Amino acid sequence: MPAFLARAPAAPRDYAACSGCSLCLLVCPMWRGSHDPRLTPEGLAKGLQSGATVRELAAPIVACSLCGACDPVCPERIDLSGLIMDLRLRSANSLPPNSPQPAVIVELSARLHQAAGAAPAAGVVSRSAPVLLPGPELRADPALLARVQALLGLAVFDDDGADIALALELGVEIPQQRLHGFLDSLRGHTIVAADGLLLRQLRRWLPGSQRMGLGPALSTRAAVRSNLVPSDLYVIEPRAFHGDYERMVGYYDRLQRETGCSLSLDLQRIAIPAASSGLAQKLGLAAGDDVQAKWMLQGRKPARIVVESLADRAAFERVCDLPVVHLAELGEDPQMMQKFRHAFG
Amino acid sequence: MKLFPVEPGTVGPCPVAPDALQGIKRQQTNPARWNGAGWQDFVAALGNAGVELAEGTVACGVYATDAGGTAYGMPHGVVIARSAGQISLLLKAAQSHRVPVTVRGGGLTTEGESVAFGGVLLDMTGMSRVLQIDAAALTVRTEAGIYWHSLAEELRRENLDYLSAPLNLTSSVGGTLGVGGIDVNSARLGCSADQALSLQVVTPTGEIVECSDSENPELFQRVILGYGQFGIITAATLRVRPYTPLAMRYFYYSSLRTAIEDLQMLDANDASDYSGILTIMDCAVNLLVAFDSDEREAVFHANWKSRLRGYGEFGFALCMAGHYALRPWKFREALYLLQRKREVFPEFRRPEYMRDGKMHDRSVVFSRAVWKHWGSRQMVIPDLATSADKFIEAVERGNAVCRKYFAHYTLYCVGIKLRPEHQPHYEMSCIPPDAEGWAYGCEFEPMIEGGVYSRDHFQAFKNAIYDIGVDLGASYYRFGGMMKGYIRRVFGDALVDRHLAMKRRADPAMILNRDVIF
Ligand SMILES: Cc1cc2nc3c(=O)[nH]c(=O)nc-3n(C[C@H](O)[C@H](O)[C@H](O)COP(=O)(O)OP(=O)(O)OC[C@H]3O[C@@H](n4cnc5c(N)ncnc54)[C@H](O)[C@@H]3O)c2cc1C
Ligand code: SF4
Ligand code: SF4
Numbered sequence: 001m002p003a004f005l006a007r008a009p010a011a012p013r014d015y016a017a018c019s020g021c022s023l024c025l026l027v028c029p030m031w032r033g034s035h036d037p038r039l040t041p042e043g044l045a046k047g048l049q050s051g052a053t054v055r056e057l058a059a060p061i062v063a064c065s066l067c068g069a070c071d072p073v074c075p076e077r078i079d080l081s082g083l084i085m086d087l088r089l090r091s092a093n094s095l096p097p098n099s100p101q102p103a104v105i106v107e108l109s110a111r112l113h114q115a116a117g118a119a120p121a122a123g124v125v126s127r128s129a130p131v132l133l134p135g136p137e138l139r140a141d142p143a144l145l146a147r148v149q150a151l152l153g154l155a156v157f158d159d160d161g162a163d164i165a166l167a168l169e170l171g172v173e174i175p176q177q178r179l180h181g182f183l184d185s186l187r188g189h190t191i192v193a194a195d196g197l198l199l200r201q202l203r204r205w206l207p208g209s210q211r212m213g214l215g216p217a218l219s220t221r222a223a224v225r226s227n228l229v230p231s232d233l234y235v236i237e238p239r240a241f242h243g244d245y246e247r248m249v250g251y252y253d254r255l256q257r258e259t260g261c262s263l264s265l266d267l268q269r270i271a272i273p274a275a276s277s278g279l280a281q282k283l284g285l286a287a288g289d290d291v292q293a294k295w296m297l298q299g300r301k302p303a304r305i306v307v308e309s310l311a312d313r314a315a316f317e318r319v320c321d322l323p324v325v326h327l328a329e330l331g332e333d334p335q336m337m338q339k340f341r342h343a344f345g
Numbered sequence: 346m347k348l349f350p351v352e353p354g355t356v357g358p359c360p361v362a363p364d365a366l367q368g369i370k371r372q373q374t375n376p377a378r379w380n381g382a383g384w385q386d387f388v389a390a391l392g393n394a395g396v397e398l399a400e401g402t403v404a405c406g407v408y409a410t411d412a413g414g415t416a417y418g419m420p421h422g423v424v425i426a427r428s429a430g431q432i433s434l435l436l437k438a439a440q441s442h443r444v445p446v447t448v449r450g451g452g453l454t455t456e457g458e459s460v461a462f463g464g465v466l467l468d469m470t471g472m473s474r475v476l477q478i479d480a481a482a483l484t485v486r487t488e489a490g491i492y493w494h495s496l497a498e499e500l501r502r503e504n505l506d507y508l509s510a511p512l513n514l515t516s517s518v519g520g521t522l523g524v525g526g527i528d529v530n531s532a533r534l535g536c537s538a539d540q541a542l543s544l545q546v547v548t549p550t551g552e553i554v555e556c557s558d559s560e561n562p563e564l565f566q567r568v569i570l571g572y573g574q575f576g577i578i579t580a581a582t583l584r585v586r587p588y589t590p591l592a593m594r595y596f597y598y599s600s601l602r603t604a605i606e607d608l609q610m611l612d613a614n615d616a617s618d619y620s621g622i623l624t625i626m627d628c629a630v631n632l633l634v635a636f637d638s639d640e641r642e643a644v645f646h647a648n649w650k651s652r653l654r655g656y657g658e659f660g661f662a663l664c665m666a667g668h669y670a671l672r673p674w675k676f677r678e679a680l681y682l683l684q685r686k687r688e689v690f691p692e693f694r695r696p697e698y699m700r701d702g703k704m705h706d707r708s709v710v711f712s713r714a715v716w717k718h719w720g721s722r723q724m725v726i727p728d729l730a731t732s733a734d735k736f737i738e739a740v741e742r743g744n745a746v747c748r749k750y751f752a753h754y755t756l757y758c759v760g761i762k763l764r765p766e767h768q769p770h771y772e773m774s775c776i777p778p779d780a781e782g783w784a785y786g787c788e789f790e791p792m793i794e795g796g797v798y799s800r801d802h803f804q805a806f807k808n809a810i811y812d813i814g815v816d817l818g819a820s821y822y823r824f825g826g827m828m829k830g831y832i833r834r835v836f837g838d839a840l841v842d843r844h845l846a847m848k849r850r851a852d853p854a855m856i857l858n859r860d861v862i863f
Contacts, residue, residue, distance in 0.1 A: 023515060038407070050402045
């Protein structure tokens with residue numbers, strides 16, 4: 001192609017570029033729950049354009065679930081979820097020095113600083129070997145984690161950056177030393193990460209690296225894929241999906257064509273977030289709502305729900321009696337079952 | 346030019362004189378900001394009535410402009426619509442305190458019609474629930490603030506679809522029924538406003554009334570295509586249809602006239618389910634034709650395709666190569682066409698929307714392309730709506746204006762099938778009075794492409810297009826706000842005065858969308 005026709009992918013733009021098209025609002029779970037334009041990425045961008053302060057914009061900053069659905073639909077290419085993470089960080093930093101902080105945040109800050117001072121974990125996994133960053137939810141379910149490992153044939157990386165992922169979510173400053181230590185330990189590895197938000201950031205922090213979400217990693221396995229059937233509703237983990245939208249939309253489109261299962265996508269091919277929880281829910285200050293999971297099931301009659309994320313499993317178990325299985329539970333490879341007998345019960 | 350302040354309920358002097366010369370620069374007719382008299386008493390009255398009103402930057406900043414991005418105004422406060430009862434209380438208080446209320450759906454107007462220059466901004470998108478889908482009767486009852494796209498999402502769960510709606514995802518049902526609503530199937534199914542079977546309306550004095558062609562027909566006739574002058578649409582019953590993907594075919598022309606003749610030939614013969622013209626300037630003219638079923642497409646191939654004078658993609662590329670080889674001084678234009686083709690074409694062929702050669706969710710495909718490739722913080726889209734026989738002249742003259750004002754632009758042309766029994770709905774609307782059978786609309790959309798133009802430049806361009814409408818006796822899809830100086834020129838004093846008298850009876854304090862038309 002002649003050079004003059006080739007255009008480099010454009011860099012993300014900021015809120016000043018918002019044209020008010022409202023496309024982001026259509027996909028935003030805050031909007032679905034409230035029908036209040038202030039609780040939308042558009043409201044936030046327009047608020048900033050009108051000179052609103054971070055404090056005045058606290059409601060959407062706190063309520064956002066960082067699902068990332070708004071990012072790929074924005075025609076002005078504004079990094080909306082990145083903007084919200086940034087505003088969370090700024091709002092935390094703008095608090096008066098001695099103002100009371102939720103215990104989770106205090107404890108997380110301490111953990112990050114401790115990790116920043118600690119020596120990097122001794123390399124259990126050789127450089128260049130693929131590694132699994134399971135995150136706290138998967139670690140809390142050892143049987144499922146063992147299945148995942150067995151299916152992927154991957155070692156669990158000791159430092160899976162769970163503190164960093166939580167800091168991103170809560171808007172807590174990550175000490176540079178901690179971040180660099182973590183990133184250095186990952187350099188050269190192929191990474192499979194269960195946490196979509198962390199994966200999204202790794203894409204920025206380690207641009208040349210090979211990364212993959214847990215969903216695509218598992219669903220490329222024949223043992224898993226061959227067990228997906230047309231009567232399944234396959235629920236995509238939205239953060240990883242939206243964080244790498246152009247690639248992922250193609251990947252899942254092929255998955256859908258090959259298996260016939262239906263996907264948790266809306267008509268814009270955006271992943272509907274099932275378990276949508278803002279800061280208050282993350283801090284344990286409020287219960288999550290099930291509006292999204294119910295909407296996903298409206299008018300659909302799947303025989304089974306297949307989830308990539310354990311948070312989604314919990315959301316569906318609250319709203320329906322259908323069997324809800326994790327993707328890893330689909331893989332019933334006989335050889336693997338032999339090797340990891342304990343995990344298959 | 347001196348603009349005179351206009352008292353509510355009186356007719357202001359037309360800022361565009363009837364004998365003005367064609368093509369001269371004109372001032373914008375941005376309405377003056379309401380001065381806020383009695384606002385606090387009004388706020389107290391709303392509070393007593395239990396109507397929540399939000400004030401301040403965060404609440405009002407979202408509404409500073411509309412999709413056009415050239416008219417800026419701030420409301421004093423915002424009410425998010427929640428029910429007809431709440432809106433009724435709002436309007437009753439607004440009448441007695443003479444506070445203007447500007448209604449906003451998707452805010453996709455481009456002439457500032459949905460921008461509040463003081464007073465209350467009523468955001469209808471708070472009323473976005475689908476109330477009932479009747480799959481047997483093929484109807485849906487929905488709150489009117491809902492975006493067409495959200496309605497489509499819900500209908501699709503029942504394997505249904507709306508009939509026709511603007512190709513932009515974020516226009517609302519209520520906003521569209523009051524304006525028109527044109528889709529690439531409107532040449533067959535009519536405009537969105539023609540789909541409405543009945544409406545729930547809150548009148549400017551706060552009555553909640555159900556209306557249709559048989560129940561309160563006068564109100565129905567005025568509210569449909571009425572630019573929000575005679576009531577706020579709070580719920581609508583619409584016709585729907587089974588969902589189908591569509592087979593899309595493209596034909597390319599280098600002549601606007603030939604393409605329009607072919608479009609009108611197809612429409613007149615009901616040869617396709619969808620039809621429209623989308624251009625890159627007047628160089629690459631794309632006639633798109635689409636079908637809901639293989640049977641309809643087979644009939645097209647048998648009877649009509651050979652009559653079309655357009656080329657296929659490859660044939661047109663060859664034709665263009667020959668054209669520009671003989672005109673090397675136009676190489677920049679050729680490069681632009683090439684670049685535009687490379688950027689835009691893949692949008693219409695994204696694999697996730699294609700199955701077995703058919704396009705799914707066309708409105709998403711079109712709308713995303715529209716916002717991505719045509720959208721920007723300023724959108725200037727004047728248009729002309731004419732009878733079928735005046736259409737070619739209107740487009741050719743409008744095209745010459747585009748060439749004069751902008752380096753790059755797009756034209757979008759579609760037919761609108763008219764329903765003779767709806768003639769009373771069409772009075773003083775976007776449907777031109779002399780149209781029979783079909784009306785035709787053309788949007789003239791300059792590509793802003795990050796360029797910086799003065800508001801005067803935009804306004805001069807729009808005036809030049811609108812002047813063509815006056816000259817031809819046409820109408821406009823978007824009339825209101827900044828171009829309201831044209832209303833009298835195009836419809837004449839007698840008709841406008843009759844509607845103004847109706848408006849003053851219905852809205853004694855002239856509070857509802859008062860700056861749009863009168
Ligand atoms: C990028 C772009 C693409 C477009 N494409 C198309 C297209 O393909 N086809 C087409 O037909 N149009 C198109 N339009 C025009 C636009 O879609 C129409 O103007 C639209 O239907 C308006 O709907 P809305 O909800 O945005 O109304 P608004 O802009 O919010 O309001 C329109 C008018 O109706 C009034 N109003 C709003 N809601 C109500 C209500 N519930 N009751 C009474 N009055 C109300 C407002 O006060 C205003 O005067 C396009 C516009 C843009 C910017
Ligand atoms: S990240 Fe999700 S919840 Fe947050 S603004 Fe975007 S779409 Fe809404
Ligand atoms: S999608 Fe982007 S440009 Fe459109 S309203 Fe949202 S933030 Fe603004």
